[in-house]
Amino acid sequence: MQPGDTLLIEDESAQRAFGASLLAHLAPHAVLFLEGELGAGKTTLTQGLIAALGFEGLVSSPTYALMQLYPTPQGAALHVDAYRVQHAQELYEMDLERLSEEARLSIIEWGQLFYGDFPGAWLLKLEHDEQGRRITRLG
Structure with missing residues (x-):
């Protein structure tokens, strides 16, 4: 998926499958930012990505914990929910930079404001669509 590309996903199962297939295009230690309103499928996509890495447990949104490893x-x-984070400094205080360098994959929901602080990161926008969900790579 190149910047500017858009994909239409029909349902949650297809969204998880897309996440699994996306992993093949992400370099080790990749950082992936997911932007989208509530219910757009950010956590569903994350579930597919993390399952493709071989994790067999439950992957849920880290809304209250802020971060799950x-x-x-x-x-x-690494799965981060930056919904309540207002300044990049808060991410650095969580040691996110070091953790993302060590992790095979870092996924940051609601972190589009901090996307520029992570060179080489991907930014995907997820949106509701009449036919399912639309995923666009913004960067």
Whole structure:
């Protein structure tokens, strides 16, 4: 998926499958930012990505914990919910930079304001569509 590309996803199962297939295009230690309103499928996409790394447990939104670290056979997957984060400094205080460098994959929901602080990161926008969900790579 190149910047500017858009994909229409029909349902949650297809969204998880897309997440799994997306992993093949992400370099080790990749950082992926997910933007989209509530219910757009950010956590569903994350579930597909982390399952593709070999994690077999439950992957849920880290809304209250802010951050979850999932051990996988391919290395740790870091899942962050930055909805309540207002300044990049808060991410640095959580040691996000170091953790993302060590993790096989870092996924940050609601973090589009901080996207520029992570060179090489991907930014995907997820939107509701009459036919399912639309995913656009913004960067």
